Amino acid sequence: MVRRRIVFYGRVQGVGFRWRARHAAALYGCTGWARNEWDGSVTMEIQGTKEAIDSVIAAVGNGSFIHVESTEEESVPPVDDEREFTTE
Numbered sequence: 001m002v003r004r005r006i007v008f009y010g011r012v013q014g015v016g017f018r019w020r021a022r023h024a025a026a027l028y029g030c031t032g033w034a035r036n037e038w039d040g041s042v043t044m045e046i047q048g049t050k051e052a053i054d055s056v057i058a059a060v061g062n063g064s065f066i067h068v069e070s071t072e073e074e075s076v077p078p079v080d081d082e083r084e085f086t087t088e
Contacts, residue, residue, distance in 0.1 A: 001048065006072070009069050018034045018087040025056050033085065045076065
C-alpha cells in the first residue's frame with residue numbers, strides 16, 4: 001500500500017476532475033481526497049497499490065474537458081483508517 005500527493009496543473013477546475021477522480025478511485029479500490037486550490041490547480045492524495053493509483057490517474061487524464069499540463073508528485077505516509085476517496 002502506497003500513498004502519493006499529486007498536484008495537477010492545467011485545465012483541471014470546473015471540468016469534472018474531482019468527480020472523475022472520486023469515481024475512478026472507487027472503481028480501482030483507492031482512498032484519499034482531492035481539492036481545488038486557489039491557484040487553479042487540484043491537489044490529490046491517493047492511497048492504494050501502485051497499479052491502482054496509476055489506473056486512477058490515467059482515467060482522470062482521459063476526461064473530455066480535462067487537460068493536465070504538468071504535475072508535482074511526492075510519496076507521503078499511508079493513512080491507516082481511511083475508508084474512501086472524498087472531494088473537498
